[in-house]
Amino acid sequence: MWVLTIDQRASRRRGDRVPELLGALPGAGAPGVVLGFDRTVGDEVQGVLDDAPTVLDVVLRVARLGEWSVGVGVGPVDEPLPASTREGSGAAFVRAREAVERAKRRAGELPVAVVGDDGGSAAERAADAEAVLQLLASVAARRTDAGWEAVDLVAAGLSQRAAAARLGVSAQAVSQRVRASMWPEEAAARPLAARLLEEADVSGTGVSA
Incomplete structure (x- = not known):
């Protein structure tokens, strides 16, 4: 399971962009979305996903908007699942908080961090996934x-x-735009990013009783 915590950067200067972000993200019931994205506190948004390609798609949608920091927590979540992400708990939620705090300390157009299990190959895969994302x-x-x-x-x-x-x-103009946008390179790297996210989830089912 993957918990995404997304925090707005420079919100005092830019104003509240949470409604804009929520409108750009997949809602509850969409494929790969376990708990829909919702405002948790202030200018922060959180959602729970169970599909690695959907995680990747959300990260890149956020990158398109700009001015956000993204933390991806990988691991189990406590069941039964609540009605809202604000009430969720479990390792993936804790790791998402750690990830977004680490992302907020970075520079760049879209700081993103991925935190998984503390040791072993899963931690290595989380680090690899972070680099590719x-x-x-x-x-x-x-x-x-x-x-x-x-x-x-x-x-x-x-x-x-x-x-x-x-x-x-x-x-020819479309071809030039596609090449300048590095779309072929992105399309080729997407499966790798999704696979690394999947391999970082050692919990398998992604839930804990």
Whole structure:
């Protein structure tokens, strides 16, 4: 199981962006979402996921918005699960808190940290996952609006020619935007990031009684 704690950076200068963030994240009942994202306290948001690719997708959605720190806690959560993440407990919640505090001390467009089991291969996998997530998040955070327009369409399955027709630009322009956005590199690295997140979860079921 994965608990994500997401904290707004420089909220006093930027104002409360939690509603904007919640609108961009998958809601309760969406695939991979165990407990939907909700404001926990102040400008902090938390959710519980049971699918590594969904964890990755959420991190990159947050990177697209910018001005957030993300902590990923890996491990079991206590059952029965509550109705809200605010009432949740378990190792993954504790680790998510540790992760987001560590992320907040970092610089960069989207500081992200992953905390798993304290020792062994799971800890190594968590560190590896953190490195790959940080890299992918940095790429996503630096993507231009024009780049996102092209990437959104290509990632949805459109050919570059079809994407060009949709955007009213040349196929060459779409190709240039996709390359500049490093979408092929991101797409190739996504399965690795998801696998490392899965391998960091030594709890298996992700729940504890």
